[in-house]
Amino acid sequence: MDKFTTLTGIAAPMPLVNIDTDMIIPKQFLKTIHRSGLGKNLFDEMRYNADGTENPDFVLNKPAWRGAEIIVAGDNFGCGSSREHAPWALKDFGIRSVISTSFADIFYNNCFQNGILPVVLPQDxxxxxxxxxxxxxxxxxxxxxxxxxxxxxxxTEYPFQIDPHRRHNMLEGLDDIGLTLAKSAEIGGYEQRIAQSQPWV
Known part of the structure; x- marks a missing residue:
């Protein structure tokens, strides 16, 4: 997973509330188990017209925001189903951080596993x-x-709070698998000791 330290970039304004995971990545694109390739379908039903052409009114299709790496969103971003494809699509598009007043819990947790920083700030x-x-x-x-x-x-600076464990993992680029691999020496040592002391296991 990519480390997240400091990001300076273009932010796309998405003031809609309750942007759900089906809006982020519609269900017909959930067939893949790969994390790459979903960026082209991010916000598919809002980005594209019925004939497949781009909707010029959608913010990420406008020249000023095509290179956005941050989304500033309305309340309750990422609600709906628990699909991990939603942060996959955001990351594949190039979004590294989403700022909102609140997030759906499962989406919030999934972001940290995929290198996206969700930032909770007050409404003002x-x-x-x-x-x-x-x-x-x-x-x-x-x-x-x-x-x-x-x-x-x-x-103007706006401080935000984040769990210290999650902050450490993001700064170091560690998801759950990375955390386990970081302890590979200790795990290997334990398995060797068990093999010697309890060979029947």
């Missing part, structure tokens, strides 16, 4: 960052995990 802070995001490439936002601060385009 999200409103200010939403205004910044509205300026596209002319107003970049910085998400600093080390300092636990989001910095708006005008330099």
């Amino acid at each position: 802070a999200v409103d200010a960052l939403m205004r910044d995001a509205g300026h596209g490439a002319n107003a970049r936002i910085t998400v600093d995990l080390e300092r636990q601060v989001v910095t708006g385009a005008d330099g």
